[in-house]
Amino acid sequence: MITSEIKTKHPITYQILNNVFTKNAISHAYLIVGYNRLEIAKFIAKSIYCESNILACGQCEDCIKIEEGIKIDYTFIDGSEHTVKKGEIESLQYNFNKSALEGTKKVYIIHNIENSTKEAMNSLLKFLEEPIDNVYAIFTATQASSVLPTIVSRCLLLSLEKPTKESIRKELIDNKATEEESLLLPSLFNDIATAVENIDSEQIQLIKNEIYNIIDDLFFNPDNVIINMHIHINKQFKTNEELSIVLRIMYIAFKDLFHVKHSLPVILKSYGSLYERIKIESNQINQCQGILLEAMEDLNTNVNTQLMFDRLIIGLKGVIYGR
Numbered sequence: 596m597i598t599s600e601i602k603t604k605h606p607i608t609y610q611i612l613n614n615v616f617t618k619n620a621i622s623h624a625y626l627i628v629g630y631n632r633l634e635i636a637k638f639i640a641k642s643i644y645c646e647s648n649i650l651a652c653g654q655c656e657d658c659i660k661i662e663e664g665i666k667i668d669y670t671f672i673d674g675s676e677h678t679v680k681k682g683e684i685e686s687l688q689y690n691f692n693k694s695a696l697e698g699t700k701k702v703y704i705i706h707n708i709e710n711s712t713k714e715a716m717n718s719l720l721k722f723l724e725e726p727i728d729n730v731y732a733i734f735t736a737t738q739a740s741s742v743l744p745t746i747v748s749r750c751l752l753l754s755l756e757k758p759t760k761e762s763i764r765k766e767l768i769d770n771k772a773t774e775e776e777s778l779l780l781p782s783l784f785n786d787i788a789t790a791v792e793n794i795d796s797e798q799i800q801l802i803k804n805e806i807y808n809i810i811d812d813l814f815f816n817p818d819n820v821i822i823n824m825h826i827h828i829n830k831q832f833k834t835n836e837e838l839s840i841v842l843r844i845m846y847i848a849f850k851d852l853f854h855v856k857h858s859l860p861v862i863l864k865s866y867g868s869l870y871e872r873i874k875i876e877s878n879q880i881n882q883c884q885g886i887l888l889e890a891m892e893d894l895n896t897n898v899n900t901q902l903m904f905d906r907l908i909i910g911l912k913g914v915i916y917g918r
């Protein structure tokens with residue numbers, strides 16, 4: 596990630612870092628939590644070394660070597676790949692202490708630090724309590740509450756804000772997404788890269804077509820909807836990721852129905868002719884959305900998906916036909 600990207604995607608973080616580096620008040624330890632944390636961690640590491648710019652230029656030898664993970668005096672420990680153990684922290688300390696005399700800068704990143712043993716965290720804490728000149732620690736975590744409070748208090752904490760739907764939409768339009776994609780994808784994915792990757796996705800088009808038919812069945816062919824759900828959804832889409840998209844598109848369709856009733860713009864314009872034929876009351880739409888939210892929760896708890904869909908369809912039919 597380069598400076599201009601950080602400026603637009605994480606304006607608050609950018610401002611803090613720019614301040615810190617401009618005033619040369621660089622902290623010895625950072626904790627970065629939330630979205631895009633690894634990118635920001637590497638950006639800080641580069642900024643510490645980079646001599647072309649106040650923040651990382653992204654192009655000099657130092658910046659490139661960090662991106663590639665081949666810089667001497669730079670250590671990357673990946674807690675998302677393995678549990679960080681005490682021995683790893685101790686050998687880091689040993690090496691950095693030994694070479695600190697040389698006076699060159701040393702930076703280490705521990706990504707997803709919450710995945711460390713208690714002993715490793717305690718050993719790290721001792722390291723942080725006696726900061727060595729020119730040694731910089733950068734930690735990332737999904738949330739600050741999963742890190743030892745005594746470590747958190749010794750770090751400059753940067754919480755990364757998620758991109759808004761509007762900023763994802765802009766990026767999609769810049770990447771030549773269709774109008775429907777630019778409205779739909781931000782509701783399915785909450786990060787820009789994944790949303791952009793799914794422009795022109797055959798998989799999403801397929802799910803959209805299948806859901807169109809399921810909703811058509813639900814209102815006009817209700818006796819077959821359970822069997823069709825099994826054949827066209829359950830047998831075709833297996834992963835939680837796919838099933839979560841299935842449920843979210845169904846949810847969006849009901850939201851659209853509410854919008855149609857109140858003459859507001861819809862997301863799935865390609866469902867327009869279907870929406871026109873459906874008669875449903877606002878309170879029924881709300882109830883259906885509630886049932887879909889319950890199904891999404893079920894999916895998160897790894898419930899049997901066939902059971903979940905049966906319950907979902909019976910629930911929706913109950914609302915629509917007053918049973």
Ligand SMILES: [Zn+2]
Nearest residue numbers: 645652655658
């Ligand atoms: Zn640079």
